[in-house]
Amino acid sequence: MHLQIFATGGTLDKVYHDALSDYRIGDPVAPGILEEGRVDFRYDVESLLKKDSLELTDDDRALIRARVAACPHRHIVITHGTDTMTETAAALAGIADRIIVLTGAMQPARFRNSDAAFNLGLAVGAAQSLPAGIYIAMSGRIFEAGSVRKNRAAGRFETLADDRHPETP
Numbered sequence: 181m182h183l184q185i186f187a188t189g190g191t192l193d194k195v196y197h198d199a200l201s202d203y204r205i206g207d208p209v210a211p212g213i214l215e216e217g218r219v220d221f222r223y224d225v226e227s228l229l230k231k232d233s234l235e236l237t238d239d240d241r242a243l244i245r246a247r248v249a250a251c252p253h254r255h256i257v258i259t260h261g262t263d264t265m266t267e268t269a270a271a272l273a274g275i276a277d278r279i280i281v282l283t284g285a286m287q288p289a290r291f292r293n294s295d296a297a298f299n300l301g302l303a304v305g306a307a308q309s310l311p312a313g314i315y316i317a318m319s320g321r322i323f324e325a326g327s328v329r330k331n332r333a334a335g336r337f338e339t340l341a342d343d344r345h346p347e348t349p
């Protein structure tokens with residue numbers, strides 16, 4: 181497997197600027213996480229955008245779509261802010277013959293209690309085991325695009341169908 185990772189920003193890649201007491205999007209954290217994970221596959225990480233996903237425009241989504249559509253690799257993970265991840269997933273609809281998995285984090289990867297490494301690992305596992313399609317890997321689950329929303333109050337992603345996870349035994 182050759183995995184293509186496109187980084188677009190989001191909290192996953194945020195760094196804290198103490199002097200300004202705010203957050204900026206830093207360089208992609210994915211290479212460091214994959215190195216720490218001692219992965220045994222080839223990959224490329226390319227930074228397409230460095231934005232909070234609340235600031236993504238239609239042009240930004242068109243760029244992401246164009247780069248995914250032109251990617252020669254079948255396995256693609258997109259790191260993305262969580263607030264509008266479902267919108268970007270929707271904007272990728274119709275791209276065939278690729279396994280496209282979007283993931284992000286509720287806490288910056290640079291924070292000790294971050295969900296970033298867990299979520300990226302989940303996305304990598306999903307990308308190599310699912311049929312072609314567009315998916316979101318968050319909250320320890322794999323969702324098909326269009327069947328998921330972010331529950332901001334609860335701090336997790338959940339299915340549109342039922343908030344109480346009835347399929348979970």
Ligand SMILES: NC(=O)C[C@H](N)C(=O)O
Nearest residue numbers: 190191232233261262263
């Ligand atoms: N956790 C996050 O990524 C939220 C952030 N506002 C974003 O969507 O980029």
